Amino acid sequence: MDETLKGRTALVTGAGIGIGHAICVALAGAGATVIAVARDRVKLDQLATTLGDKRHQCWSIDLATKPGRADLLGRLKEVDMPVIVVNNLHVPSPKVRLRNISAEEFSADFTVNIDHLFTLMDPVITAQHAAGFGRWIGITSKAARTGMPGQARYNAQKAAMEALLNTLAVEEGQKGITANCVAPGLIDTPSVETRVPSELRAKFARNNALAKAGAPEQVAAAVLFLASPASSYITGEVISVDGGASLAWAFK
Numbered sequence: 451m452d453e454t455l456k457g458r459t460a461l462v463t464g465a466g467i468g469i470g471h472a473i474c475v476a477l478a479g480a481g482a483t484v485i486a487v488a489r490d491r492v493k494l495d496q497l498a499t500t501l502g503d504k505r506h507q508c509w510s511i512d513l514a515t516k517p518g519r520a521d522l523l524g525r526l527k528e529v530d531m532p533v534i535v536v537n538n539l540h541v542p543s544p545k546v547r548l549r550n551i552s553a554e555e556f557s558a559d560f561t562v563n564i565d566h567l568f569t570l571m572d573p574v575i576t577a578q579h580a581a582g583f584g585r586w587i588g589i590t591s592k593a594a595r596t597g598m599p600g601q602a603r604y605n606a607q608k609a610a611m612e613a614l615l616n617t618l619a620v621e622e623g624q625k626g627i628t629a630n631c632v633a634p635g636l637i638d639t640p641s642v643e644t645r646v647p648s649e650l651r652a653k654f655a656r657n658n659a660l661a662k663a664g665a666p667e668q669v670a671a672a673v674l675f676l677a678s679p680a681s682s683y684i685t686g687e688v689i690s691v692d693g694g695a696s697l698a699w700a701f702k
């Protein structure tokens with residue numbers, strides 16, 4: 451049995467389905483105590499059943515709201531504060547060209563997707579200092595660097611998460627804390643199935659060296675590595691889990 455993360459508490463946001471779900475399973479499998487956050491109670495109960503052990507917690511909280519974010523902080527203070535944070539959450543916004551996004555929409559979406567991460571930082575870092583160990587892992591996207599059209603908010607929020615975690619990496623590195631990102635390519639998740647038309651999915655799936663979409667477990671494996679002591683000299687990095695999609699100029 452893998453006990454690499456035994457005694458460590460890990461918070462995973464956006465954890466009910468897809469990549470977040472797989473991350474919870476991987477971290478729990480390595481001995482961590484998982485706190486999983488999403489909204490849908492039914493999906494969270496299914497996750498709790500999969501995780502099995504009663505030490506794990508699955509909380510239904512809407513992190514898109516200010517009271518939800520305050521609720522998360524309040525509840526974390528009542529349990530073991532996590533020393534591993536996997537920020538997998540992304541609350542989507544409609545695809546709109548940037549000239550058609552109002553300043554209010556831009557700022558509101560930014561608040562939702564970046565503020566919840568920022569508000570966690572101070573209390574979690576305090577716990578990480580006490581433990582002499584800390585891991586921050588942001589699930590971002592290649593879109594942070596490629597400027598995918600119609601997705602100004604998504605692209606900017608993912609880039610902001612990388613920049614925020616880079617700053618944390620530099621400011622807190624000497625306390626045993628690392629901060630990295632995992633940037634998935636096309637991963638077969640329920641959300642992608644719902645949101646991305648099948649022809650487009652097939653095109654994206656062909657557009658990498660392995661010529662196929664990835665699985666949530668393949669992203670979770672990179673997260674597990676970054677959460678574990680094995681990655682202790684890696685910080686401020688972005689690991690792409692995209693089948694080589696960054697070589698996409700070579701593909702059709």
Ligand SMILES: NC(=O)c1ccc[n+]([C@@H]2O[C@H](COP(=O)([O-])OP(=O)(O)OC[C@H]3O[C@@H](n4cnc5c(N)ncnc54)[C@H](OP(=O)(O)O)[C@@H]3O)[C@@H](O)[C@H]2O)c1
Binds near residue numbers: 464488592638
């Ligand atoms: N799949 C891909 O191809 C791909 C590619 C690049 C990057 N990513 C990134 O990977 C991450 C996971 O993606 P995914 O495809 O697995 O699915 P996703 O749709 O981004 O995430 C779904 C999870 O987030 C939860 N969630 C949504 N809104 C929430 C809210 N307001 N408060 C709390 N939880 C909320 C959902 O549960 P509830 O609905 O129950 O709340 C669900 O568990 C995202 O950050 C995404 O941007 C994915």
